[in-house]
Amino acid sequence: MEFKDYYKVMGVPRDATEAQIKQAYRKLARKYHPDVSKEKNAEARFKEVGEAYEVLKTPDKRAAYDQLGKSGTAGGDFRPPPDWDAGFEFSGTGARDAQYSDFFESLFGGRARAPADGPRGAFHPERGEDHHAKVLLDLDATLHGGARQLTLRVPEIDAEGRLVSKERVLNVQVPKGILPGQHIRLAGQGARLPGESIPPGDLYIEVEFQPHALYRMDGRDLYLDLPVAPWEAALGATVKTPTPTGTVDLKIPAGSHANSKFRLKGRGIPAKPPGDFYVILQIALPPANDPQAKAAYAALAAALPFNPRSNFGV
Amino acid sequence: MPPLPDEPLHGAIFEESTVLTLRDLSRMCAVDERHIVEFVEEGVLSVMEITKTEWHFSGAALRRARMALRLEHDLELNLAGVALALELMDELQHLRRELSGRGV
Numbered sequence: 001m002e003f004k005d006y007y008k009v010m011g012v013p014r015d016a017t018e019a020q021i022k023q024a025y026r027k028l029a030r031k032y033h034p035d036v037s038k039e040k041n042a043e044a045r046f047k048e049v050g051e052a053y054e055v056l057k058t059p060d061k062r063a064a065y066d067q068l069g070k071s072g073t074a075g076g077d078f079r080p081p082p083d084w085d086a087g088f089e090f091s092g093t094g095a096r097d098a099q100y101s102d103f104f105e106s107l108f109g110g111r112a113r114a115p116a117d118g119p120r121g122a123f124h125p126e127r128g129e130d131h132h133a134k135v136l137l138d139l140d141a142t143l144h145g146g147a148r149q150l151t152l153r154v155p156e157i158d159a160e161g162r163l164v165s166k167e168r169v170l171n172v173q174v175p176k177g178i179l180p181g182q183h184i185r186l187a188g189q190g191a192r193l194p195g196e197s198i199p200p201g202d203l204y205i206e207v208e209f210q211p212h213a214l215y216r217m218d219g220r221d222l223y224l225d226l227p228v229a230p231w232e233a234a235l236g237a238t239v240k241t242p243t244p245t246g247t248v249d250l251k252i253p254a255g256s257h258a259n260s261k262f263r264l265k266g267r268g269i270p271a272k273p274p275g276d277f278y279v280i281l282q283i284a285l286p287p288a289n290d291p292q293a294k295a296a297y298a299a300l301a302a303a304l305p306f307n308p309r310s311n312f313g314v
Numbered sequence: 315m316p317p318l319p320d321e322p323l324h325g326a327i328f329e330e331s332t333v334l335t336l337r338d339l340s341r342m343c344a345v346d347e348r349h350i351v352e353f354v355e356e357g358v359l360s361v362m363e364i365t366k367t368e369w370h371f372s373g374a375a376l377r378r379a380r381m382a383l384r385l386e387h388d389l390e391l392n393l394a395g396v397a398l399a400l401e402l403m404d405e406l407q408h409l410r411r412e413l414s415g416r417g418v
Contacts, residue, residue, distance in 0.1 A: 035381050147322035173322040185328040
């Protein structure tokens with residue numbers, strides 16, 4: 001077992017005051033909190049920091065840990081001496097949901113974990129723990145609903161009691177109209193406890209969506225950038241426009257300009273209530289790469305005195 | 315003969331299919347009802363529907379309440395700090411989605 005240098009984890013000197021330790025913890029906790037952090041190894045780091053803080057903030061645990069450090073075990077393989085904790089008493093009020101390292105457990109003992117859903121300190125879990133996973137879906141999955149093969153990494157406790165991550169492939173019917181950040185709840189697909197009499201927990205799958213080639217998502221609304229020719233915007237036109245429910249003929253009024261916005265009510269994500277579909281005009285310029293096109297642009301310039309920078313005053 | 319494809323698992327959208335009372339919510343978060351009421355008063359949680367005798371929360375409130383409790387505990391934040399953090403996180407998530415929607 002590896003010796004854990006809790007001072008190094010917290011980035012504080014061995015003679016750090018309680019206030020310094022608290023300050024270091026708060027800073028690291030904010031940085032690595034899994035709800036807040038986008039760091040890749042945030043969860044693992046957060047647990048490590050939480051464990052270090054649990055020891056260093058509690059005077060009796062810290063004293064016992066310091067005693068241990070003096071016997072010169074740092075860095076090498078670690079085995080606690082048989083009577084190392086004689087004279088220290090530990091209270092069992094740990095952080096909720098905490099999972100401690102083998103090193104910690106060998107020093108301070110394991111602690112019965114309450115299931116995440118149950119009241120803390122319940123002795124007999126009524127059901128297995130709920131599991132959580134996150135998947136990236138294509139937009140079509142929510143537009144039309146449908147079965148998808150999802151590959152999940154599910155944490156499991158292995159035979160030796162360690163937390164490992166296991167791959168699991170599920171065929172899941174994606175509910176039509178699910179929005180980013182929402183969860184599919186699969187009853188009974190969570191953790192299974194030994195013994196048939198205890199019902200398994202549930203699996204919660206959080207969905208996010210891959211960027212779509214045409215549509216941009218904002219909550220339940222969809223946006224399409226629709227390129228139009230300058231004369232279509234200026235003179236008005238009826239333009240074939242793709243929407244999730246099929247192509248529509250969109251009427252562009254004369255005098256439209258770049259970023260003009262049109263709303264097609266209820267044609268967004270088919271949630272309850274359904275989102276809207278927005279079309280944003282983009283003026284596309286025809287290339288002037290042959291004499292004919294150049295002549296046409298020159299004729300337009302001659303016919304229309306137009307200074308697009310008139311409001312700059314230069 | 316190729317194996318038959320698995321019948322897909324059906325699940326509901328948790329946020330929309332779940333209605334929780336104040337009591338459910340406090341039990342599932344393992345905190346006092348008073349604590350949940352404080353979250354509502356601070357604007358951390360919103361009540362979906364108020365009947366004559368009950369407050370009803372959506373499934374989204376459960377996730378939000380749990381996140382609020384984790385922030386409170388792990389970062390030693392007070393109620394106003396939790397409310398501010400959640401609001402900023404909502405905004406950050408909205409902006410991140412907008413960026414990823416634009417393929418940035």
